[in-house]
Amino acid sequence: MFCSSHSTLSHTSILAAVSGTLLACGFRSANGADLHETSASIRRSLADTYAKRQALYLEYRFTSSSMEASPAGQYVRRIIAADRQGNAFLDNSHGHVSMSFVDDPYRKISIIRPTGVEIFSPLSRVIRNYPPPAPKSLLRGLPGELVLLLGWWPFMDCSEREVFGRERSTEALRDDEHYVLLPQAQVIDGALCKVVQKPQFDTIWLDPANAHVIRRRELFDDESGALQMRIEYADFQTIGEDVLVPMSIRILEFDYAAQLPEDRERCLNRIAFHVIQVQANAAVDVAVMAAAIQPPGTIRMRPTNEYELSTGGEEEHARSIADWGRRQLHPFDDLPEPCLLNLLRPTLLSLGAGFAAGCFALWGRSYLKTRLSNTHCQ
Numbered sequence: 001m002f003c004s005s006h007s008t009l010s011h012t013s014i015l016a017a018v019s020g021t022l023l024a025c026g027f028r029s030a031n032g033a034d035l036h037e038t039s040a041s042i043r044r045s046l047a048d049t050y051a052k053r054q055a056l057y058l059e060y061r062f063t064s065s066s067m068e069a070s071p072a073g074q075y076v077r078r079i080i081a082a083d084r085q086g087n088a089f090l091d092n093s094h095g096h097v098s099m100s101f102v103d104d105p106y107r108k109i110s111i112i113r114p115t116g117v118e119i120f121s122p123l124s125r126v127i128r129n130y131p132p133p134a135p136k137s138l139l140r141g142l143p144g145e146l147v148l149l150l151g152w153w154p155f156m157d158c159s160e161r162e163v164f165g166r167e168r169s170t171e172a173l174r175d176d177e178h179y180v181l182l183p184q185a186q187v188i189d190g191a192l193c194k195v196v197q198k199p200q201f202d203t204i205w206l207d208p209a210n211a212h213v214i215r216r217r218e219l220f221d222d223e224s225g226a227l228q229m230r231i232e233y234a235d236f237q238t239i240g241e242d243v244l245v246p247m248s249i250r251i252l253e254f255d256y257a258a259q260l261p262e263d264r265e266r267c268l269n270r271i272a273f274h275v276i277q278v279q280a281n282a283a284v285d286v287a288v289m290a291a292a293i294q295p296p297g298t299i300r301m302r303p304t305n306e307y308e309l310s311t312g313g314e315e316e317h318a319r320s321i322a323d324w325g326r327r328q329l330h331p332f333d334d335l336p337e338p339c340l341l342n343l344l345r346p347t348l349l350s351l352g353a354g355f356a357a358g359c360f361a362l363w364g365r366s367y368l369k370t371r372l373s374n375t376h377c378q
Contacts, residue, residue: 039181047174050151055083055284073097082154087286200225226256226264249273
């Protein structure tokens with residue numbers, strides 16, 4: 001279900017080759033347009049659909065299921081907001097079963113604008129300012145799903161961040177003439193989709209009944225042709241008048257660099273994104289969002305390493321840090337009452353106390369045996 005077979009790849013590659021041969025020989029599709037023009041028109045339609053996203057706000061959480069074990073209930077929570085004028089707001093944090101994302105000590109908020117960069121640490125309430133252009137180290141550290149979720153690269157003064165060595169935005173797709181339209185439509189998530197493909201590189205399933213939004217995308221390794229990543233978009237909602245946004249995205253990563261071809265089909269990681277809140281166009285204002293992240297006691301750090309108090313309220317800041325420390329020491333206290341962990345807290349504490357007592361008793365018995373053994377030896 002999760003991994004594409006080698007036979008599927010070969011079949012689609014053959015279809016793409018046949019399409020290219022027909023085009024070279026002058027054959028045309030049923031509607032009178034040649035296959036190359038049809039592929040180009042579909043890609044233009046896709047770009048036009050995503051161009052309606054002049055600004056987009058996405059708050060989402062995702063969990064990862066990989067071959068490596070992770071703490072129970074751990075999740076990543078992010079906010080991405082961006083517009084076509086080069087402004088972006090990124091809020092990155094994580095949580096788990098006993099810690100809300102607001103208490104993440106490593107939580108950071110980045111505001112990237114043509115006029116400069118601000119990075120805010122909510123726990124310490126320090127804002128660091130950087131002059132333009134945005135540091136390359138910051139752009140390299142942006143979430144890997146940024147372009148895959150937005151559909152475009154929001155920063156005008158720097159080149160698009162590549163995914164597997166290639167640009168993946170809808171603008172890059174629109175301008176690439178190497179894509180061909182496969183002759184047969186395929187059903188994805190109940191929708192009959194047209195398929196455009198750049199052989200052994202990229203395959204995209206587009207829904208013509210819904211403005212050619214992307215339903216699925218598969219990225220391949222250039223050298224081996226093995227499947228690297230599959231992205232599945234589902235649960236589309238219309239935001240505003242005509243902006244379609246998927247509320248559920250799933251990314252599957254494959255072991256494409258494995259030595260044996262059959263091992264390359266192994267799925268290494270599954271990432272499930274769930275969009276919690278979305279806004280589009282006029283409802284998104286990065287400047288307003290940036291101005292709203294300065295709670296009492298915020299300190300601003302200049303590029304000259306000079307600090308200045310941005311907002312008053314040092315005492316409130318001190319209390320907030322004390323409350324944060326209390327929540328770390330007693331993580332179950334602030335959970336809602338119906339929460340299973342809160343209901344089971346007395347039992348868990350009793351079990352913990354019993355376990356500690358049992359360990360102490362075992363240690364005591366071992367200690368006495370050792371003492372007695374040493375006494376007899378003497």
